[in-house]
Amino acid sequence: MQKITHKIxxxxxxxxxxxxxxxxxxxxxxxxxNWIKTAQVLCRNNxxxxxxxxxxxxxxxxxxFYNADGSSAEMCGNAACCVTDYVFKxxxxxxxxxxxxxxxxxxxxxGTFKDGSACIFLKESTDIRGPFEMDQYDQExxxxxxINSSVPHAVIRLTExxxxxxxxxxxxxxxxxLRKNTTxxxxxxxxxxxxxxxxxxxKIQLLARSFERGVEDFTPACGTGAxxxxxVYRQYASHAKSIFIEMPGGILEVGFHSDNTLSLIxxxxxxxxxxxxxxx
Numbered sequence: 092m093q094k095i096t097h098k099i100x101x102x103x104x105x106x107x108x109x110x111x112x113x114x115x116x117x118x119x120x121x122x123x124x125n126w127i128k129t130a131q132v133l134c135r136n137n138x139x140x141x142x143x144x145x146x147x148x149x150x151x152x153x154x155x156f157y158n159a160d161g162s163s164a165e166m167c168g169n170a171a172c173c174v175t176d177y178v179f180k181x182x183x184x185x186x187x188x189x190x191x192x193x194x195x196x197x198x199x200x201x202g203t204f205k206d207g208s209a210c211i212f213l214k215e216s217t218d219i220r221g222p223f224e225m226d227q228y229d230q231e232x233x234x235x236x237x238i239n240s241s242v243p244h245a246v247i248r249l250t251e252x253x254x255x256x257x258x259x260x261x262x263x264x265x266x267x268x269l270r271k272n273t274t275x276x277x278x279x280x281x282x283x284x285x286x287x288x289x290x291x292x293x294k295i296q297l298l299a300r301s302f303e304r305g306v307e308d309f310t311p312a313c314g315t316g317a318x319x320x321x322x323v324y325r326q327y328a329s330h331a332k333s334i335f336i337e338m339p340g341g342i343l344e345v346g347f348h349s350d351n352t353l354s355l356i357x358x359x360x361x362x363x364x365x366x367x368x369x370x371x
């Protein structure tokens with residue numbers, strides 16, 4: 092049987108160093124598209140995920156999101172910030188609208204574009220549990236908190252921040268082990284490490300790094316990881332209106348609002364504006 096191929100225009104974007112291929116279909120895409128295979132092929136070289144924007148019956152857009160290995164994810168904060176930037180700069184909405192709604196796998200997200208920054212809004216998590224003890228590793232007992240920040244996360248607070256490759260290789264083993272733990276979620280969970288860098292009445296800044304499902308490694312930044320560590324840490328700083336999360340790819344800002352919503356601002360960069368790729 093002859094293989095059917097299609098040329099599709101893609102835009103490659105970065106959210107705090109996390110790279111995504113994004114495309115938009117105003118109408119239903121060709122049924123022959125195998126998005127799992129497409130994600131595996133397109134993300135083979137330095138990309139973390141793929142986003143396909145489709146028409147939605149309940150929001151402005153529906154998205155299909157795939158990790159680099161072809162697996163799907165409930166949500167991705169950095170990708171949502173990239174999509175918000177993409178929609179507004181490509182003028183995909185009516186000129187009268189100053190916000191968009193996005194239908195993801197498990198919730199509706201609102202996105203805005205103000206003062207040159209894309210910002211997303213979503214519900215604050217009510218699912219925070221722990222601490223849970225895990226097996227001793229390298230003679231040191233470890234505990235973690237579980238939180239579903241749209242994506243399930245194990246959150247580990249470190250007593251000091253590792254500054255060398257060998258220590259992070261040890262933490263990677265912890266991430267690989269916990270990632271496969273299905274006690275809290277059937278698909279396992281991301282693993283986010285953090286350390287308080289600065290805590291004053293005017294500013295809270297955390298260092299953080301996330302080991303992500305679907306990539307199976309540490310990534311430059313993780314939007315849902317930033318949301319996870321910010322919400323876990325806020326148990327120690329209930330006064331905080333915003334928390335800055337410094338990850339290897341950049342600084343993300345998590346805001347807490349009176350209506351029990353969270354906001355996330357991630358630095359967005361356009362890498363390749365339009366690139367045609369032939370896929371099956």
